[in-house]
Amino acid sequence: MMTRRVGVVGVLLVVLIWIPALSTSGSGIAAAAPTDTSCQSPGIRIPVIFVHGLGGSPADFTSHANGAEDLIQRIGAIPGTYTDLFSYAPENLDWVTNPGIGQALANEITCEAAKSKQAGGPGKVIVIAHSMGGLAVREAVSLTGSGTGQPASASIGLIITIATPNTGSWDDGLFHNVRAGVGGTVPELLAWVVQGVCGGVGFVAGSDQPGEQRPGLCAEVQGSTAQAGSAMVPGSSQLSALPSPPSAVPLDAVAGNLTVTAKLFLIHTTYTLVPQGELGDLLVKPDSALAYGADSENQEYTDACSMPVSEPFGNLGWNGCTHGGLLYDSGVGSQVASWVNQWIHPNINNVTASLAGLTPGQANSVVPIPDGYEAATWDDQSHIMFWKFIGSGPWLQVGHSTYPIVSNEPTTSTITGALLSGMTDATFIAQGFYSGDGTGNNIAFGNGPNGWGTLVPGPNQSLVPSGHGSTDNTTPGNSYFERFYDGGLQDSGPGSLPFGTNGSEWQVTRDYQWNGTALVQTSSNVFTASTASAPPPSPPNITTCPAAPPDGTYTDFFAGVSTSFDQTQQFNEPSNVTITIQGDGPSPACTFTVAPNFPVAIGVTTNAGPAWITCPAWALTQTTGDGNDVGQLLSGLQLPGSYNMGSLEFQDAQNSPYYISTSLGVTQVEVIGPPEFTVKGGQLTSLAMLPPPAP
Numbered sequence: 293m294m295t296r297r298v299g300v301v302g303v304l305l306v307v308l309i310w311i312p313a314l315s316t317s318g319s320g321i322a323a324a325a326p327t328d329t330s331c332q333s334p335g336i337r338i339p340v341i342f343v344h345g346l347g348g349s350p351a352d353f354t355s356h357a358n359g360a361e362d363l364i365q366r367i368g369a370i371p372g373t374y375t376d377l378f379s380y381a382p383e384n385l386d387w388v389t390n391p392g393i394g395q396a397l398a399n400e401i402t403c404e405a406a407k408s409k410q411a412g413g414p415g416k417v418i419v420i421a422h423s424m425g426g427l428a429v430r431e432a433v434s435l436t437g438s439g440t441g442q443p444a445s446a447s448i449g450l451i452i453t454i455a456t457p458n459t460g461s462w463d464d465g466l467f468h469n470v471r472a473g474v475g476g477t478v479p480e481l482l483a484w485v486v487q488g489v490c491g492g493v494g495f496v497a498g499s500d501q502p503g504e505q506r507p508g509l510c511a512e513v514q515g516s517t518a519q520a521g522s523a524m525v526p527g528s529s530q531l532s533a534l535p536s537p538p539s540a541v542p543l544d545a546v547a548g549n550l551t552v553t554a555k556l557f558l559i560h561t562t563y564t565l566v567p568q569g570e571l572g573d574l575l576v577k578p579d580s581a582l583a584y585g586a587d588s589e590n591q592e593y594t595d596a597c598s599m600p601v602s603e604p605f606g607n608l609g610w611n612g613c614t615h616g617g618l619l620y621d622s623g624v625g626s627q628v629a630s631w632v633n634q635w636i637h638p639n640i641n642n643v644t645a646s647l648a649g650l651t652p653g654q655a656n657s658v659v660p661i662p663d664g665y666e667a668a669t670w671d672d673q674s675h676i677m678f679w680k681f682i683g684s685g686p687w688l689q690v691g692h693s694t695y696p697i698v699s700n701e702p703t704t705s706t707i708t709g710a711l712l713s714g715m716t717d718a719t720f721i722a723q724g725f726y727s728g729d730g731t732g733n734n735i736a737f738g739n740g741p742n743g744w745g746t747l748v749p750g751p752n753q754s755l756v757p758s759g760h761g762s763t764d765n766t767t768p769g770n771s772y773f774e775r776f777y778d779g780g781l782q783d784s785g786p787g788s789l790p791f792g793t794n795g796s797e798w799q800v801t802r803d804y805q806w807n808g809t810a811l812v813q814t815s816s817n818v819f820t821a822s823t824a825s826a827p828p829p830s831p832p833n834i835t836t837c838p839a840a841p842p843d844g845t846y847t848d849f850f851a852g853v854s855t856s857f858d859q860t861q862q863f864n865e866p867s868n869v870t871i872t873i874q875g876d877g878p879s880p881a882c883t884f885t886v887a888p889n890f891p892v893a894i895g896v897t898t899n900a901g902p903a904w905i906t907c908p909a910w911a912l913t914q915t916t917g918d919g920n921d922v923g924q925l926l927s928g929l930q931l932p933g934s935y936n937m938g939s940l941e942f943q944d945a946q947n948s949p950y951y952i953s954t955s956l957g958v959t960q961v962e963v964i965g966p967p968e969f970t971v972k973g974g975q976l977t978s979l980a981m982l983p984p985p986a987p
Contacts, residue, residue: 331403331439334374336413336662336716338449338636339404340367341376343397345423345455346520347384350377352422352619363420363619366629369779371711372636372662373418376404380428385518387530388424394431398444402437405447413662416449418632422619423576424520426456427534434535445538450635452628454546455615457576458583460526526580537584544591544631546624547581548573548613551598573615593627636660647679647687659709659718666718668737670695672703676722676737676761678744691744694761695735696770701725713779714806719747721774726762731786732770735762738811746770747781753813755781755804772799780805780814787949800949817866817888818945819908821952824893826904827968827980837873837882841971848882850874851967851981853912855888869909871976873967882969884976893980894926895962904980905958911950912964912981926961 342364344352353364354377368375378400383392401417409415421429433445523530537543550571572578582592597613618624637660644658647667654669654677664682678691697703705724712719717739726733736747742759746769750756762769771783784799802816834846852872866888874881890909895902911926945951952958965984970977 331400331407332376333407333411334376334404334413335411336408337372337374338414338662339374339376339408339417340632341378341397341400341404341417341419343378343419343421343425343428344380344384345421345425346518346524348423348425349381349384350379352616353377363625363628366625367420367632370629370632370636371660373632376400385520387520387523388428388431388534389530393428395435395438397428397432398435399437399439401432401444402440402442402447406437406440406442414449415447417447418450418452418635419448420452420454420628420632421456422454423456423615424524426451426453426458427524427531429453430534430537433538433541445541448538448541450631451537451541451543452546452631453543453581454618454624454628455548455573455576455581456545457524457580458531459580460528460531461521461524461576461580542589542591542635543584544628545582545584545593546618546627547576547578547592547594548615548618549578549594549596550574550613551596573613573618575615591631593624595621595624637665640665643681643685643687646685647681650679650687651677655707657707657709657720659711659720661711661718662716666690666709668707668709668718668720670705670707670722672705673697674703674761676707676720678720678737678739691739692761693737693745694763695722695724696726696762696764696767698725698728698764701728708776710776712776712781712806712811714808719776719781721776723774726764726770731772734771734774734783735769736771736774736781736783747811750810753802755811777803778805781811785947787947800947817949819889819906819911819950820945821905821907821950821956821958823956824891824904824906824980827893827982831968834873834882837880841882841974843972845968845970845978847966847968847982848873849966851912851969851979853909855910855913866910869913871909871912871979873969882971886976890976890979893978894964895981895983896956896958897960897962899957899959902962903956903958905952905956908950909979926964 342350342353344350354362364375364377367373378397380390380393380396383390386393388394401419405415405417408417419429429451433443433448436443437447522528525531550573552571572581578594582594584590585592595613595618613621640658640660643665644656644667647656647658647669651669654671656667656669658665658667664680667679667681667687668676669679670676674694674697676693676695677689678693679687680690681687695705702725705722707720707722709718709720711717720737722735722737724733726735736755737744738747738755738757740757740759742757745757745759746762746767747755748758748768758769761767771785773784775782781804782801783804784801787800800816800818803814804811805814806812828845831845831847834841834848850873852874854870854872856867856870869886869888869890871884871886872881873884886909888908888910891906892909892912893904894907896905897903907926962983964981966982968980968982970979
């Protein structure tokens with residue numbers, strides 16, 4: 293590949309790139325929010341305070357049109373952290389010496405550090421700042437918290453800055469020259485024109501994607517010409533007066549370094565219009581973002597990327613190594629999370645090695661917790677030991693439990709651990725061969741009032757630590773499969789409904805989250821039947837089914853239903869249901885895709901006579917190929933009763949993903965006939981399965 297530097301054309305394109313790029317904070321001029329003066333206790337967790345930049349808001353760290361993982365998610369997933377968003381949105385165009393910025397941030401830092409210390413935590417906070425937010429941190433560390441009387445510099449354990457203009461921003465310098473008088477460079481001439489136009493039209497909203505907050509060009513100009521923009525001109529007196537970060541506090545810094553390329557005149561040669569170092573991240577150059585250098589305490593990371601000149605006119609201002617895109621770049625996110633992890637858990641390799649020395653021949657799983665580490669060690673003889681490491685140690689054994697040994701099955705196990713959201717003790721999941729039939733090969737262990745033991749069903753659909761081990765497949769707590777999921781725990785057990793082409797069981801899955809006192813069930817794939825209204829009589833047949841059927845209620849000849857499954861992590865999860873409604877003739881069928889638990893009305897016989905109840909769309913699935921599908925089993929089913937595949941205990945919500953409570957008094961599910969359905973806006977809004985027509 294041949295590269296060539298292009299002179300004045302490159303300068304011209306730099307300015308054109310700058311125009312639609314992004315705000316100096318990454319989310320633009322956001323709606324103002326009250327300055328955050330609250331301070332909630334983080335408990336023993338380490339507070340991580342996020343500080344936005346010029347013209348921005350806390351949404352800079354949490355909102356992204358492309359669905360990328362944000363820094364809040366990454367850092368919040370680190371055990372022992374407590375994330376907090378500091379906002380100075382009402383003053384976001386002012387310089388950092390405004391008391392609503394620097395002093396307010398100092399108050400927040402010292403308040404959270406003090407409450408952390410009171411709760412037994414480290415009494416230090418981590419600050420992650422984007423753009424001018426890093427300059428706000430420099431101002432804050434020179435101040436004393438008004439509520440605590442403590443210096444902010446003594447309350448910070450680590451500072452991480454992302455694209456902070458420590459020595460100024462080149463685009464603010466550009467507009468400074470424009471305000472001082474028209475200069476002779478192409479960028480200055482174009483910037484002068486842009487500023488004049490904006491002075492005439494005022495602010496313009498700019499957004500390329502629905503729901504995305506992005507600034508228009510004039511909002512860009514406003515940021516650069518505001519009080520803070522003037523202060524960030526390289527060499528300004530405001531920057532010179534700003535205190536340096538305290539030398540006793542580690543400062544890790546991220547910079548962006550962009551190369552702009554182009555292919556001209558259909559020639560397959562890539563030209564470098566603007567080489568790395570001249571634009572930085574479009575607003576801040578690397579030497580400014582990394583002004584404090586790397587040494588034994590401070591670390592640096594430069595995210596370099598290249599993009600064609602055409603791409604800034606789309607969404608690239610929010611991707612790659614650009615000023616706002618750094619907040620959502622996976623490499624930056626991984627590096628920042630690594631720095632936070634290093635500060636919180638600097639000795640995990642050493643403590644793991646010391647545990648291995650205490651437990652020769654045993655495997656281990658070590659989990660960071662807010663005040664140290666917890667671990668499980670195990671052998672191949674059913675023994676599990678639980679350990680704790682606080683402060684500088686040493687390791688202390690705090691519990692013991694067991695897992696089953698089954699004849700003619702391997703005795704090996706694998707144990708993984710995690711700190712569930714909101715908990716202070718780790719949870720461990722053992723996987724092995726504990727049942728002989730695969731229905732109980734996973735066991736979760738936790739700590740509670742009775743000590744370490746299996747997690748077993750408790751009151752009000754909860755899981756509680758039993759304080760004892762598991763001895764065989766009949767011990768409460770054994771599950772078909774368990775995993776850590778969305779900060780909580782998810783388990784799966786075999787249900788009582790056969791399903792699938794081989795008659796395999798439909799698993800019942802349940803999600804649990806910690807509510808402060810117990811792991812409580814927050815959701816499951818169980819559908820609970822309820823009474824339904826009788827469908828309206830004699831709607832018309834649908835004569836044709838275009839891509840978007842007209843709104844109305846119709847009937848037809850036949851409804852075929854198929855279910856798609858997500859079997860990730862061994863879970864048999866339904867992902868969607870396709871309902872095909874076909875007329876008695878050659879006309880095209882109507883096809884709708886609905887959620888698995890889309891409610892369908894079916895006819896039943898109850899103790900009081902005929903009635904209608906709801907069932908999930910997946911229960912109507914047909915043509916599985918072996919004659920044992922759920923749709924066929926429902927028709928004519930006697931409740932309670934049995935069928936060829938064994939007992940279908942619909943009254944047992946623990947074992948069936950379709951639960952018909954005995955309170956409904958259902959004695960029989962009627963044979964399913966033609967569909968009656970309602971369409972609105974091209975979507976299926978209701979479906980009832982009528983009884984077959986009389987012969």
